[in-house]
Amino acid sequence: MVVYRRLLSISARYWAVFVAVAVAAATFAATDAGFAYMMTILTEIVGAGDDLDERQALIKEWLPLGILLLFIVRGLGNFLSSFGMGWIARTTIKELRRRVFERYLVLPTRFFNQRSSGQLLSKITYDVGQVASSASTVVITLIKDSLTIVFLVGYMLYLSFQLSLFVFIIAPMIAGIVRYLGVLFRRHNKKIQESMGNITRITQEALEAHKIVKIFGGRSYESERFNAINERNRRMELRLLTATSAGDGINMLVSAFGIAGVIYLISQIDLEVSRVMGFITAMVLLMSPLKRLTNINASIQRGVAAGESLFRVIDEEAERDTGTENPERIEGRVEFRNVSFSYSGTNVSVLNDINLVVEPGETLAIVGRSGSGKSTLVSLLPRFYDIDSGQILIDGLSVDEYSLEGLRRHISLVSQEVTLFNDTVEANIAYGGLAGASTEEIRQAVLSANAEEFVAALPDGLATMVGDRGVLLSGGQRQRLSIARALLKDSPILILDEATSALDTESERHIQAALEQLMQNRTTFVIAHRLSTIENADRIIVMEEGRIVESGKHEDLLATAGHYAALHRMQFSDDDARQTG
């Protein structure tokens, strides 16, 4: 019940609403017993025929109004308790969502590598809803129904102790059945949630990759995959349904035995008709709250399963952020000392004993075959991953000694995969910490990124929406916006990972000029496949299987006739081929 305790701790601050809900629910509960009482009286009066005493005459006059009042009170109690509980549930949903989302923002990169975004999405949509609806059902049932039961049972005991005793023999039987069903529910709910996550994941993949699906004839593959998981979900739901409805049936059967027994017992003992009437009314009224109370297990299990899944995320450890250094300005001297790294979950070493010093203002170009570890190397600087051994120093301090914020505010990145937000061009450039930038600064960044021409041609210029992940822009346009964003940040360390790969030679040359100017007084890491973009770097390192195999200036490296010279030769023969072809 840890899950429930934690949920309660979230909603505990709404205790005042809870109290109101409890009062309303108790009022509601009392009306059931009240109704049974009125039935007793009614029978009594009807039985008395015309010779009513004074009290009975008075009651007869007021009974219709009494019943009306009773139901008004009942309706009010019902409304207030349901609404109050719904309010708490919606507020708790909002709070839970916020907590999960906030956690997503601080979780380490490796967390996202290990999970599909579909599953993470379904936690925020499906699981949160499950938790809240189950918790509110449980609370409302616990208060309203159990109180109703208490009142009704009390009244039944008052009417006939013997009969009541008999009725209560059924209760443990029902409890036993319920316990058994609860075990079934718990198992199914976990599976249903998993299959729901898979449905989201597969749909999301198909939506995001819709072009690939179309061109590579993935339709039947995708629909088969989807149908399989969809069917699995149906089967799980059906199993749960079987358990629930069988549970209902069994409960009803047990109740029927009870009623038959009661009727038999009534015929045996001598009981006033009015009392019998009241008793049976109470017993009938007892049934549905009792049923809900026995079904409560399903709700509890549903909530617990979803809650566990949520709290697992909330408890997931955030990025380690124990450093305290947060300098206003840094020089930008970067040093890798015997750095080795492998992605968690694998023991393939992606970087091997890297030693590298980059002086402030130096431009370092990193070349090497695809998969040689270039992106990995630069992703260690902003501490997207923690290294296994060795040290990475910035201005002589280990990156661990900086706070994450203190470290990252000095690093600008144009990554291999451009990520734009479904917002305006302007908001994408002046993103996050850059939100305070003036329009003039943004214009300057756009200009330097050689983006002013296409931005001006957009329907609303800087205020144009770029669409989901920037789909309304071309690849090269997206890349230029992401360069503009990096330029605007104006940080002492700049990482350009294939920053110009989507651009034509002409645009690249334009940006190249701007970038070169930009690189002047900052430490820059440039990764590029097109060697022409890196010939002017202060130094070039060549990577091969996670090691630095060559290092030097363009001319020197060409002269040594090693890896770089080979890459360069290939590049030129490619260009030749392109020109002649």
Ligand SMILES: Nc1ncnc2c1ncn2[C@@H]1O[C@H](COP(=O)(O)OP(=O)(O)OP(=O)(O)O)[C@@H](O)[C@H]1O
């Ligand atoms: N998130 C990850 N989890 C596990 N392994 C990874 C991950 N990212 C990359 N790798 C592996 O690490 C190695 C280096 O990848 P990296 O992205 O650094 O290469 P790269 O030099 O940037 O290649 P490219 O030129 O194609 O961008 C590859 O073998 C890759 O399979």
Ligand SMILES: [Mg+2]
């Ligand atoms: Mg890469």
